[in-house]
């Protein structure tokens with residue numbers, strides 16, 4: 001099942017090739033195409049190949065509708081009709097040395113893979129958290145389902161530990177979503193995504209709805225957690241300056257294709273694709289004050 005046209009592949013630099021040569025893959029997508037089978041059909045993702053490496057933050061940038069979320073959901077097998085993966089392979093390279101064909105997973109194996117190996121933080125925590133059960137019950141639910149051998153005591157400790165990790169007072173465990181601020185809700189979502197120590201976290205606009213100060217605090221926290229636990233992150237946003245701050249590498253997506261893929265540093269210094277240049281120049285006020293090294297400290 002291959003497409004009728006062969007995409008030329010994203011632009012990238014020699015510095016990028018040298019950078020990735022030192023890294024170990026954790027998730028590989030090869031020639032992935034995803035279509036919404038509506039009338040007329042929408043080819044949302046077109047022959048995308050992309051490798052996520054252990055412990056890196058890979059930013060996925062591009063304007064609304066370019067296919068970022070669809071691609072990310074495809075990596076975690078979260079796409080549902082009318083979306084269909086019409087071609088491609090996704091391979092998970094586990095730390096224990098096993099290789100998993102993600103496209104072939106189903107039933108229990110697929111449920112175990114999600115959360116456990118690759119977890120997801122969606123935009124808008126209010127819609128993702130269950131409004132009628134407490135934060136504790138939601139965290140415990142993930143642990144009871146995926147770690148049934150844990151004692152009740154250990155489960156309770158783990159819930160408190162998780163909230164502490166994301167900077168929320170464990171005293172809030174019995175709160176409901178509506179009793180928490182937007183930032184706290186999003187932190188709780190990150191705690192849930194971290195509950196099983198996944199090797200990959202996919203974050204789809206996790207801070208977009210938050211004010212800038214809260215957004216920054218959460219981003220710093222994500223970076224610290226990544227340092228401590230070594231998970232890799234696919235971070236999706238239309239906000240390229242934000243990615244320049246937090247991502248190691250950035251994939252720029254346009255109309256379903258990745259047009260440029262490079263280290264954040266290189267992409268900022270020497271964007272090659274006209275579209276990347278346009279994206280960078282569309283944030284003049286932010287980038288006018290932007291100092292690459294200062295911001296990343």
Ligand SMILES: Nc1ncnc2c1ncn2[C@@H]1O[C@H](COP(=O)(O)OP(=O)(O)OP(=O)(O)O)[C@@H](O)[C@H]1O
Nearest residue numbers: 036038042044063064065066067068069070071082
């Ligand atoms: N359920 C659907 N049915 C039909 N087309 C859809 C559906 N969901 C998304 N699309 C289309 O697929 C394309 C890619 O959408 P997608 O949401 O992946 O983009 P995105 O870059 O993540 O955008 P955003 O940042 O706005 O979420 C768009 O053209 C969109 O209109």
